[in-house]
Amino acid sequence: MNASLRTTIQASISISDDDLDYMLTFFKPMILKKNNFFLKSGNYCSHVVYLKSGLLRIYYTNENGEEITCYFSLETEFVTSLASFSKEIRSIENIQAIVTTELLVISKIDLEKLYQELPNTQELGRKAIEKIALNMEKRIFLFLNKNAEERYQDMLKNNPILIKKVPLKYLASYLGITPQHLSRLRKTIVS
């Protein structure tokens, strides 16, 4: 039933079948329809989700009322609002499904219980954050080194799925440019 999560965990850490079975009992299934929210800003994010299928967008609304997309997350990733989850503060971020999305949800309380009972599962948490950190590092690299077109080209190369499924305006805000500029870039790149 949770074959996808099972595979993802086994690919990340070594764990006995029994422990893995036990671990999986902590995750509760959830389905988010297109445009529905897993988290709205102002709330506390006290869960981590495993993204079984679909596509999530993490964004917030800035002082000018613009929606800024921080992150897209894809299948087989663990997702949360990091600042809210780790510092236990209200989230400024929203987490929304871009398409109908299947999740497996674990609460922070259960996660800590799990860490206590099976200390080796902490490795999974560490590696999950490590992966997030590596993604962010790459993204900072792109901002420091590459102009808008090159950042888009990078996405075209490494995340073509996003470009197919995500509205242009979200992509633009993720890339740190205006929708108009991205629209113009697309024209020059296709030709």
Next chain:
Amino acid sequence: MNASLRTTIQASISISDDDLDYMLTFFKPMILKKNNFFLKSGNYCSHVVYLKSGLLRIYYTNENGEEITCYFSLETEFVTSLASFSKEIRSIENIQAIVTTELLVISKIDLEKLYQELPNTQELGRKAIEKIALNMEKRIFLFLNKNAEERYQDMLKNNPILIKKVPLKYLASYLGITPQHLSRLRKTIVS
């Protein structure tokens, strides 16, 4: 002797005095003189360092021969070249001391041994990466939302120490702008 590291660890996780003493035996002291390197690109980064005092700069050289500063790290932080350390690949990054810097070094092998022997210490690793990730998240936020002047103002507000100690050209590359532009910004801000 390792009072600083002791305090930092105790602030992060709960650990018995005995375990903490044992843990500290894994860390070896090291002093880096100004401009010396802890890591040069092309090598494998198989250590994490605790920055006891001083200031480190993580940078790499891009295709155009420009030095791009990824990160500055300050006292009481844990530092490594994340990609190299976690993926066990050659580092593209250099880690250099900006001033004379005292480190406490632990090897990846020892760290994994420590994780095995005292599973709760994994929490420390998780939290250290979490902190790094939160910093990077903040930085991405600044790139998405703020122009060069606002990013500099943010640094002025939250990291005034850096501005005092770090040459302008390094600050500029960290902020993603040219030294010329930063120099001009400074003029308008002081007045």
Next chain:
DNA sequence: CGTTCAGTTGACTAAGGTCAATTCCCGTGG
């Protein structure tokens, strides 16, 4: 069908980069 909102396009503007010339420090050797 009309309304609405995403995307496109055009004309103009602003932010920041580039190139080149000084000027300013600071360390080193005489």
Next chain:
DNA sequence: CCACGGGAATTGACCTTAGTCAACTGAACG
């Protein structure tokens, strides 16, 4: 202690990239 050499910082003139504002197109949905 001074002079000088070299890299860092500053400044100026000009250019490129990307943002802004506004008009228009087009698809989606009730």
